Amino acid sequence: MAHIGVFATILDAAGHLLLVHQNYAGRLWTQPGGRVEPNESPLDALHREVREETGHRIAVERFVGAYSRTYDDDLVLAFIGRTIGSDPWAPDGEIAAIGFFAPDRLPDPMNLRTRTRIADALAGRSGLVRVYDAPENQQASFPEGL
Known part of the structure; x- marks a missing residue:
C-alpha cells in the first residue's frame, strides 16, 4: 500500500x-508535515501535522x-500557506526544534526533496508532478540561493 504524506511551505x-528539525533518523531540517491517517483528508492531515509538530495554525493558500x-511507494502532496497563529510549543521525541528561516538561509542538513518542494512553492508553481524513479535520480535545479 502506498504511503501518502502531506507537507507545507509555511511563511510568516x-x-x-x-x-x-527532526529528532530521529538523519536529524534533518524539513517542512512540517507527515502521513495521512486512515479516514483522514489530506488537508485535515496537514493541519493536524503542522499543529502537532509546531503549535502553529495555518491557512493553506x-x-x-x-x-x-x-x-519507495511514496506519494507526497505539497502545499503553500501562511501561519495565522500559534500555541505554546516544546521539543519532543519527534521534533527537536522549530524555526523561521529566510529562503536564502535555509538550515542544514536538509534533503534534496525538501529543497525541491520549497523551491517549487516559492517559484509559484502549482499542479506540479515530480517523479523520482530511483534513489540516485533526485536532481533538481533551484532558484538562486536555494
Whole structure:
C-alpha cells in the first residue's frame, strides 16, 4: 500500500519559512508535515501535522504539487500557506526544534526533496508532478540561493 504524506511551505509575515528539525533518523531540517491517517483528508492531515509538530495554525493558500518516489511507494502532496497563529510549543521525541528561516538561509542538513518542494512553492508553481524513479535520480535545479 502506498504511503501518502502531506507537507507545507509555511511563511510568516516577513516571508520566512517555518521548518522543523527532526529528532530521529538523519536529524534533518524539513517542512512540517507527515502521513495521512486512515479516514483522514489530506488537508485535515496537514493541519493536524503542522499543529502537532509546531503549535502553529495555518491557512493553506495553494496546492503546489505531487511528488512520487515510485521505488519507495511514496506519494507526497505539497502545499503553500501562511501561519495565522500559534500555541505554546516544546521539543519532543519527534521534533527537536522549530524555526523561521529566510529562503536564502535555509538550515542544514536538509534533503534534496525538501529543497525541491520549497523551491517549487516559492517559484509559484502549482499542479506540479515530480517523479523520482530511483534513489540516485533526485536532481533538481533551484532558484538562486536555494
